Amino acid sequence: MNAAFDLVIRNARVATASDCFESDIGIRDGVIQQLGRQLAGGAREIDALGRVVTPGGVDAHCHLDQPMAPPVRMADDFDTGTRAAACGGTTTVIPFAAQVKGQSLRAAVDDYHLRAQGKSHLDHAFHLIVSDPTPDVLARELPALIREGYTSFKIYMTYDDLKLNDGQILDVLEVARRHDAMAMIHAENADCIAWLTRRLEAAGRTAPRFHAHARPMLVEREATHRAIALAELIDVPILVVHVSGREAVEQIRWARSQGLKVFAETCPQYLFLTAEDLGIDDSYKGARCVCSPPPRDKQNQQVIWDGLADGLFTVFSSDHAPFRYDGTEGKKPGGEEVPFQHIPNGIPGIETRLPLLYSEGVLGGRITLQRFVELTATNPAKAYGLHPRKGTIAIGSDADLVIWDEGERTVRNTELHHAVDYTPYEGMGLRAWPGTTLAGGEVVWDGRNFHPRQGKGRYLQRGRPSLLPQAPRSATP
Secondary structure, X not given: OOOOEEEEEEEEEEEOOOXXXXXXXXXXXXXXXXXXXXXXXXXXXXXXXXXXEEEOEEEOOEOOOOOOOOOOOOOOOHHHHHHHHHHOOEEEEOOEEEOOOOOOHHHHHHHHHHHHOOOOOOEEOOEEEOOOOOHHHHHHHHHHHHHOOOOEEEEEOOOOOOEOOHHHHHHHHHHHHHHOOEEEEEOOOHHHHHHHHHHHHHOXXXXXXXXXXHOOHHHHHHHHHHHHHHHHHHXXXXXXXXXXXXXXXXXXXXXXXXXXXXXXXXXXXXXXXXHHHHOOOOOHHHHHHOOOOOOOOHHXXXXXXXXXXXXXXXXXXXXXXXXXXOOOOOOOHHHOOOOHHHOOOOEOOOOOHHHHHHHHHHOOOOOOHHHHHHHHHHHHHHHOOOOOOOOOOOOOOEOOEEEEEEEEEEOOHHHOOOOOOOOOOOOOEEEEEEEEEEEOOEEEEOOOOEOOOOOOOOEOOXXXXXXXXXXXXXXXX
């Protein structure tokens, strides 16, 4: 007699963005087929009695095997990056196909598919990074790629090899408006950063800790204000990524008070790290925590927690940027300790994102369980055109699930699964970790061991972001 389901999870305390309820979960062919009490039998069963079950995380801002200028190279590719993600409860990743100036967007996408092919353990989609918005890119390539399901892209206001000027940003935002795409913006004032960097270097202040001095909150505040103004001119929603503290938060709150569609994302580094983690002296060890914007201070950590609790933030992502500390390809390019402006920016966090927020957010009493699900799974899926296939526990949704084990655990890099040689959260005590992660109904992490499904992760063609306004709009402002 055939079982009714391939897998049944019994006695789950199911958490979604709106509800928390007791239920069995019946899974067949990688999809949730039934929710209810006392479901029929499964070929395999897992008893989740007393444990919370959430949707698998959607990490909508991470960098994997992104092309870099030699000698720098990212440590994680789609194999090690998705392995680490799964062990931390994330089941869908959206990294970036980055256009190189002088290159077509299509070439960047084709290259990124080759990098992912046969490697990913998890379902994945790609954001675009638009760094060279030529007339052909604006008129032909970008609209075509949006129609094909690449319905989000990132715009940089800093970094010489990526940044766009205001006129270029307006051009790209106008494409987003006409074609219903989600525009993500890295908001920092490049000219202010360059001016401060020159003055710091002239004074011999080149240690990693001066990275934060070159990027004070006002450069993020000004760029956030300007990004909001540009979006208002075009009348298009935007999502401001990796917001670090009070001054940018105030700009976003003001925009919301004016009825503007401005969404916001933050990341673990702005809750758990401070500028002191870049160093309190001139030691190079602070290079491990160099990221942009930099971590701020304890008071700004509380501002970010408040924004997570009260709805200011839409998405909580890792911004995983995996560079090794030792060796020649990461934080020490060519094996050398370099001035702060040449340290590759970014920190690892794809595996620790969910446990950190669950431990200190949910179990720490700072956010509700429903808000945790909203920030880490449901809203990213909605923002980037994957909901309800991803990001929720519902009949017809993919069976991407996390069964949580609550208990004391210490973060040790030796126990993580990325290819980076450190974690900035080393030694931090947590209160929970994923006990089981399922991707497409298959156990990929059982709390002790990773179960590879290399190459089974599917590329996801995405639909229209469901956070965008539904009313039809004219094609021009």
